Amino acid sequence: MKYAIALLLSLTPLLASAADVGERLAPFTLLDQHDQAYSLNAQTRVLLVARNMDAAKLVKAALGEQPKGYLEARDAVFVADIQRMPALISKLFAIPAMRDYNYRVVLDRDGKVVAQYPGAEDKVLWLQLEQGKVVAQKEYASAEALAAALKALPPQ
Numbered sequence: 001m002k003y004a005i006a007l008l009l010s011l012t013p014l015l016a017s018a019a020d021v022g023e024r025l026a027p028f029t030l031l032d033q034h035d036q037a038y039s040l041n042a043q044t045r046v047l048l049v050a051r052n053m054d055a056a057k058l059v060k061a062a063l064g065e066q067p068k069g070y071l072e073a074r075d076a077v078f079v080a081d082i083q084r085m086p087a088l089i090s091k092l093f094a095i096p097a098m099r100d101y102n103y104r105v106v107l108d109r110d111g112k113v114v115a116q117y118p119g120a121e122d123k124v125l126w127l128q129l130e131q132g133k134v135v136a137q138k139e140y141a142s143a144e145a146l147a148a149a150l151k152a153l154p155p156q
Contacts, residue, residue: 019117019125024133028113030079030106033098038077038106042131046076046153048146049117049125056080058124060101061143062150068102073155078103083111 019025025047029039040047048071050056059078063070071078082090090109098105108114119125119139124146128136140146 019127019134019137021134021136025127025129026116027132030108030113032107033095033101033105038104040077040132043075044077044129044132045156046074047125047127047129048076048078049114049119049127050078050080051114051119051121051125052081052084054122055124056105058140058143058146062124062140062146063101063103064143064147066102070150071103074150074153075156076150076153077106079106079108079114081108081111081114083109 025040027040029037032038048059050059059080082094085094095107117125117127118137120141123139123141126136126138126140126146126149127134128138138149140149
């Protein structure tokens with residue numbers, strides 16, 4: 001019986017997807033690569049989610065040589081799940097390397113936020129938001145398609 005309960009509890013994030021169209025995203029606060037807190041707010045129009053390093057590389061390639069503040073000007077936020085990255089690697093190499101990026105990477109260190117959103121491991125999930133509610137969701141498997149979608153999103 002206790003195994004059944006444990007199984008049910010472990011599946012709860014999959015059953016209660018918080019990213020269905022029409023649903024309001026649960027608020028969260030996470031630290032970025034500069035240890036600055038970011039809280040999801042009503043002004044956020046796009047939430048980009050990467051579940052692994054391959055997806056994060058798509059975001060990096062899509063942003064390419066864009067100027068600092070490119071995502072922020074579009075009210076877009078990039079969240080990367082780094083829970084599977086060994087702590088020593090993230091602390092000594094990965095996060096310091098991210099500090100050189102010209103965009104903010106909000107880090108989900110324990111994977112609890114990203115686990116709420118559906119999507120393929122190797123694709124970037126795009127959640128289109130209005131006042132914190134999901135109005136559309138897409139997945140991108142190529143940096144070119146993601147870059148085109150970001151370019152089509154007018155700055156605010």
